[in-house]
Amino acid sequence: MAKQQEMRLAELAERSGVPARTIRLYISEGLLPGPLRAGRNAAYGPEHLRRLGEIRALQGRGLTLSQARRVLEGAGADPSPAAEAPEGAVWRELDVAPGVRVSVKEGFSPRRMRALRRAIEEFSRQVNAGAQEGSDDDQA
Amino acid sequence: MTRHDGDEVSGFGVYGKGGPVKLGMQDLLLTGTVLPVGARLVVRHVFRSEEKKPLEMIYAFALPRDAALRRFRITGDRFEAESELRPTAKARETYERGIERGSLSALAQTYQDGVTNLNVGNIRPGETVTVFLEIAAGVEFHDDGFRFRFPFTLAPGYHARAACGVADDGAGEISLPEELFGDVVLPRWKADAEGLHGVSFDLNVAAPQGAELVCPSHPVSVGAGADGGLRVRLATAGDLPNRDVVLETRGSAAERPSVFAGVDGAGRGRFAAVVPSGCFGRPERPAKRVVFLLDHSGSMDGVRLEQAKAAVCACLEALRPEDRFGIVLFESRVRPFRPELLPATPENLSAARAFVGAVEAAGGTELAAGVGAAAKMIGKDGDLLLVTDGEVFGGDDLLARVRACGARVHCLGIGSASQDRMLALLARESGGVGRFLGPREDVAAGVLALFRGVGAVLAANVRCAAKGLKQAEWLPEPADAVREGQPWVLFGACDGLGDGTLSVTWDGGGLDIPVRVGESPLGEALKLVQGARLVTDTDALFGDAPEGSRKAQRLTRRLEALGSEYGLASRALSLVSVVRRAGDRPGEVPETRVVATGMPGDAAFNAYFGDPSDLSVCATPMMPGAIRACLSAAPGVRMRHVSADFCLCEDSAAFPLPGGRFSARTARLVLVRLATLIVRFAALQDGGILNRHFTPLRRITAFLRRHEDLWPVGVPAEAVRRLLADVERRAFDSVYRTVDTAALAALAAATPPDEDALRAALARFFREAACGPGDAP
Numbered sequence: 031m032a033k034q035q036e037m038r039l040a041e042l043a044e045r046s047g048v049p050a051r052t053i054r055l056y057i058s059e060g061l062l063p064g065p066l067r068a069g070r071n072a073a074y075g076p077e078h079l080r081r082l083g084e085i086r087a088l089q090g091r092g093l094t095l096s097q098a099r100r101v102l103e104g105a106g107a108d109p110s111p112a113a114e115a116p117e118g119a120v121w122r123e124l125d126v127a128p129g130v131r132v133s134v135k136e137g138f139s140p141r142r143m144r145a146l147r148r149a150i151e152e153f154s155r156q157v158n159a160g161a162q163e164g165s166d167d168d169q170a
Numbered sequence: 171m172t173r174h175d176g177d178e179v180s181g182f183g184v185y186g187k188g189g190p191v192k193l194g195m196q197d198l199l200l201t202g203t204v205l206p207v208g209a210r211l212v213v214r215h216v217f218r219s220e221e222k223k224p225l226e227m228i229y230a231f232a233l234p235r236d237a238a239l240r241r242f243r244i245t246g247d248r249f250e251a252e253s254e255l256r257p258t259a260k261a262r263e264t265y266e267r268g269i270e271r272g273s274l275s276a277l278a279q280t281y282q283d284g285v286t287n288l289n290v291g292n293i294r295p296g297e298t299v300t301v302f303l304e305i306a307a308g309v310e311f312h313d314d315g316f317r318f319r320f321p322f323t324l325a326p327g328y329h330a331r332a333a334c335g336v337a338d339d340g341a342g343e344i345s346l347p348e349e350l351f352g353d354v355v356l357p358r359w360k361a362d363a364e365g366l367h368g369v370s371f372d373l374n375v376a377a378p379q380g381a382e383l384v385c386p387s388h389p390v391s392v393g394a395g396a397d398g399g400l401r402v403r404l405a406t407a408g409d410l411p412n413r414d415v416v417l418e419t420r421g422s423a424a425e426r427p428s429v430f431a432g433v434d435g436a437g438r439g440r441f442a443a444v445v446p447s448g449c450f451g452r453p454e455r456p457a458k459r460v461v462f463l464l465d466h467s468g469s470m471d472g473v474r475l476e477q478a479k480a481a482v483c484a485c486l487e488a489l490r491p492e493d494r495f496g497i498v499l500f501e502s503r504v505r506p507f508r509p510e511l512l513p514a515t516p517e518n519l520s521a522a523r524a525f526v527g528a529v530e531a532a533g534g535t536e537l538a539a540g541v542g543a544a545a546k547m548i549g550k551d552g553d554l555l556l557v558t559d560g561e562v563f564g565g566d567d568l569l570a571r572v573r574a575c576g577a578r579v580h581c582l583g584i585g586s587a588s589q590d591r592m593l594a595l596l597a598r599e600s601g602g603v604g605r606f607l608g609p610r611e612d613v614a615a616g617v618l619a620l621f622r623g624v625g626a627v628l629a630a631n632v633r634c635a636a637k638g639l640k641q642a643e644w645l646p647e648p649a650d651a652v653r654e655g656q657p658w659v660l661f662g663a664c665d666g667l668g669d670g671t672l673s674v675t676w677d678g679g680g681l682d683i684p685v686r687v688g689e690s691p692l693g694e695a696l697k698l699v700q701g702a703r704l705v706t707d708t709d710a711l712f713g714d715a716p717e718g719s720r721k722a723q724r725l726t727r728r729l730e731a732l733g734s735e736y737g738l739a740s741r742a743l744s745l746v747s748v749v750r751r752a753g754d755r756p757g758e759v760p761e762t763r764v765v766a767t768g769m770p771g772d773a774a775f776n777a778y779f780g781d782p783s784d785l786s787v788c789a790t791p792m793m794p795g796a797i798r799a800c801l802s803a804a805p806g807v808r809m810r811h812v813s814a815d816f817c818l819c820e821d822s823a824a825f826p827l828p829g830g831r832f833s834a835r836t837a838r839l840v841l842v843r844l845a846t847l848i849v850r851f852a853a854l855q856d857g858g859i860l861n862r863h864f865t866p867l868r869r870i871t872a873f874l875r876r877h878e879d880l881w882p883v884g885v886p887a888e889a890v891r892r893l894l895a896d897v898e899r900r901a902f903d904s905v906y907r908t909v910d911t912a913a914l915a916a917l918a919a920a921t922p923p924d925e926d927a928l929r930a931a932l933a934r935f936f937r938e939a940a941c942g943p944g945d946a947p
Contacts, residue, residue, distance in 0.1 A: 038270075039270065039759070040266065040270065049262075050266050051226075051289065051353065051355075052353050052355075054226060054759060054762040055228070055762045055764070057759065058761050058762040058763065064759065065759055068758070069755070069757060069758055070755065070756055070757035070758070071757060072757045072758065072759055089333065089345060089348070092331070092333045093335075093345075094333045094334060094335045094337070094343045094344070094345050095337075095343060096335060096336070096337040096338060096343055097333070097335050144468060144532055148532065
């Protein structure tokens with residue numbers, strides 16, 4: 031990498047709009063690679079700048095740091111992950127009845143997820159009750 | 171027989187399966203003086219790096235009500251430095267330059283909602299750094315005393331745009347949108363005690379003469395303190411950061427004004443007056459028009475919702491036939507009982523009780539939407555009684571909306587670690603009154619005290635004038651109306667020493683209060699408490715004003731002016747300090763860590779962060795009845811209702827471990843609780859649920875180790891010690907599964923318990939558990 035493209039942390043913070051403290055946190059959390067060299071001459075390259083843009087975009091879509099990291103790890107081999115990131119999301123598949131499956135995208139807030147889960151449970155009950163012709167022993 | 175005290179056994183477990191957990195922040199000690207008008211606190215944080223690299227720690231905490239940071243002192247091996255108060259942007263620059271140079275740097279910055287980040291960077295491997303942070307804070311005023319609350323944990327809050335989930339280490343994680351909240355870092359929330367710092371407190375409380383002092387949150391020991399006050403300390407070696415400390419005084423003279431006065435460091439006279447509502451005459455009790463606004467979001471699940479329902483039902487009982495009422499439920503959606511206000515007829519009340527009784531917890535906390543709907547129902551100048559845990563982020567926006575709707579919002583806060591600051595502001599800004607109750611407190615008594623003040627104004631157009639005090643002024647503007655149960659409070663300043671009178675007048679009445687401003691050190695504390703209140707009020711006005719807007723600039727200037735007058739930080743001013751040490755190595759990037767905190771003791775982890783294992787269990791294709799049976803039997807899975815083991819754990823988490831003195835009955839109950847939990851955990855055989863709920867067990871064993879006198883008679887001490895050690899190592903093998911606790915539980919639940927039978931059952935349990943059922947004689 032050309033020397034002139036290298037920058038110090040303060041410059042990376044300024045160019046990316048991400049505060050230096052946040053960048054350090056990303057490095058420690060494994061979202062961002064560490065500086066190009068250890069020690070006194072620590073410097074960062076265009077790769078860091080690009081990664082920071084990706085992290086921002088993922089956070090803008092409502093992902094936590096851990097969720098963003100999982101997406102970035104999954105999309106690591108992809109040459110243009112910024113554009114592809116939505117496809118990197120994780121889907122859970124729930125079998126609600128024999129032959130019936132519901133897919134739920136990860137990354138909903140837990141409270142939203144609870145509401146969804148309730149709806150799915152209700153759906154599952156109905157589907158199964160239908161299959162059983164009213165032999166429902168589901169009295170709680 | 172060895173006594174276990176000191177560091178060997180403590181109330182919190184810091185040892186994980188793979189050896190000691192590395193803690194960046196070791197412990198936190200709250201000290202200082204609590205006065206009936208506010209508190210001057212010093213919080214000691216001990217940071218230590220056990221990493222191979224320099225460490226940068228971020229500790230996120232919530233400010234108490236009406237609070238502001240004053241300064242900090244940072245000490246370490248051969249250095250000591252004081253913080254400087256600088257505009258936030260400058261302070262951050264200084265901090266970053268310090269980090270870049272390899273110097274030890276510390277920055278305390280407050281964001282929206284009073285959330286504060288204390289950053290300490292470049293802690294060297296093996297180095298211990300201590301930060302003493304000074305905070306001025308307000309108290310909740312009651313007619314017969316005051317209530318002080320300090321958050322040891324920052325409760326996870328709701329925001330429609332927050333991202334939240336579970337990190338790889340199992341901790342809960344929340345990120346707030348940067349354009350609204352800046353770069354604030356929130357803690358990670360741990361479901362269990364592992365990897366949490368210890369917390370403790372040692373406070374001097376200036377309780378009024380003859381008043382009773384209670385601590386509903388922690389076991390305390392009380393002794394004589396400085397200046398005639400009471401020294402209130404945590405009675406155990408340490409506790410977990412999973413709830414607020416609450417101290418309350420009761421029973422001081424409720425019919426006389428109290429006055430506090432002194433001279434501050436700059437020679438200016440400072441005074442405060444607290445006038446109980448009883449001084450303003452008898453209440454008239456006009457017919458009430460009130461809408462109950464009940465929060466039943468997911469975070470209210472469990473004890474909180476039960477308390478909230480009990481609170482609303484207690485108020486319904488207190489309504490008279492001429493009163494009119496409404497009920498609005500809210501979570502993500504808003505649901506009224508009826509579209510309009512109803513007369514309090516027996517039929518309506520009975521239907522309302524049934525409506526409230528059927529409420530279940532789910533969804534987000536759309537507080538603003540709830541307040542909006544209730545305000546629409548009651549109209550301007552109406553009374554709302556909001557019952558909530560207040561666990562939301564984004565108080566600025568909410569306060570702006572409440573101001574706009576014009577209704578008085580009276581707040582009953584519920585929960586062990588709630589947003590006291592925001593609810594206090596909400597009540598004050600709307601002209602209402604507010605109270606907070608913890609999970610172990612009597613809801614009915616608390617809410618009725620609050621409810622008496624709803625609707626009935628004791629005095630209107632309250633004004634104040636000073637005689638004999640030079641250049642007297644009051645800030646903030648005192649309330650112009652007085653409500654039953656809520657004292658009228660005034661903070662003022664004047665030039666120098668002197669005697670004078672405050673003339674308080676209102677429609678149809680008046681009162682003279684003598685004030686003597688003498689050479690008392692109280693003056694400086696009064697100044698700080700007054701300043702902290704002004705800073706909080708100004709900070710709450712930002713609303714949704716965008717950064718850089720005229721309004722935001724005006725408020726920032728006001729905060730800067732307050733900062734230079736009172737020496738207090740705010741979102742506009744931060745505290746910073748950089749210490750150059752020999753051998754600082756510039757350019758090295760420290761490892762950045764966020765200090766984890768505990769979940770509020772009365773809240774379920776899953777209510778916020780969910781449990782991924784829930785979904786994988788759902789995926790098994792089964793018949794509906796079988797699914798239900800399977801799910802409710804599976805450990806760690808939560809459906810609509812709470813499983814029995816969960817209840818048990820929550821129950822014992824809330825079980826008060828007594829302070830210095832306790833009755834024989836309490837002691838037996840502690841043992842029974844331990845026995846029941848051991849067998850539960852052994853039967854469940856699930857590491858996950860054990861990890862999540864280990865805290866109460868650990869607390870109980872630590873307590874028992876300190877009190878050998880409680881050990882069951884007739885069991886060898888060695889056997890009991892072995893049992894406690896097993897529990898602490900989480901070694902629940904088959905022995906514990908075969909020991910029967912049914913007899914114990916039945917005896918413990920009976921009131922009054924049969925002491926002899928209980929003692930015999932306990933002795934049998936401990937002998938069997940420690941020796942194995944086969945060996946028991």
